Amino acid sequence: MGHYAQVWDHKAATEIIKDWNGIDQVVLRNPHGASAKISLHGGQVVSWRNDQGEELLFTSNKAIFKPPKSMRGGIQICYPQFGDCGSLDQHGFARNKMWVIDENPPPLNSNETLGKSFVDLLLKPSEEDLKHWPHSFEFRLRVSLAVDGDLTLISRIRNINGKPFSFSFAYHTYLSVSDISEVRIEGLETLDYLDNLSKKSF
Known part of the structure; x- marks a missing residue:
């Protein structure tokens, strides 16, 4: 298809497919059956399944999978701002x-690649982006799936x-949970934070 993805382990698999809108998605698989699916629309992980095939991410049934709308679900890449605190x-x-598949990814090291299937993606600003946010950048994203499913x-x-x-910047992650009333967030007891469920109060 004219794209490539580097694979270091012959048991790891990387494949490019198209979604129902014709947008490329990269599918990563490990030898035990875990998988991840990354859309070039948003550089967004839209699926992450464990070895038993269970979906670990949530995607709304109202999600729109077509640019210029973002997809509600998976792991959104929020940049250059997270929240609504700026002009964007x-x-x-x-x-x-x-996004595009990165043809010139950063140098690889064995910690990032050994036994993993992975893909490198790249985002550069368009002329329209530079009108609204006049800063030239390259955003490189590596998504990898390890043998243990991580x-x-x-x-x-x-x-x-x-x-x-x-x-x-943020990875805005939608996790699939069976019972929201059983979800706990730990480790924030000594920190100040904004709670969107309490009208952004501390």
Whole structure:
């Protein structure tokens, strides 16, 4: 298909398919049956299944899988802002853009690749993006699936023109849970944080 994805382990598999809108998706598989599916629309992980085939991510049945709308579900890439604290659309524009498979990924090391299937994606700003947010960048994203089924995302953002700029960033993850009343978030007891369910109060 004119794209490539580097695979270091012959048991790991990387495949490119198209969704029902004709948009490329990269499917990563490990030898035990776990898989991840990454859409070039938004550079977004839209599926992550464990060895038993159980879906670990949630995607809304109202999700729109067609640019320029972002998909509600999976793991959204929020950049160059997270939330609605700046002049851009909420959560920035990266999740609404078409990414490409990176033909010149960063140097590889064995910790990032050994026994894993993975793909490197790239996002650069369009002329329209630069009108709204005038900072030239390269956003590189590596998504890898390990033999044990662990999913890893590594982001690298490079300033192209050398002029300093600030940004915020998040992996906005929708997890699939069987009973929301049983979900607990631990480790925030000593920290200040905003709670969207309580009108962003502390």
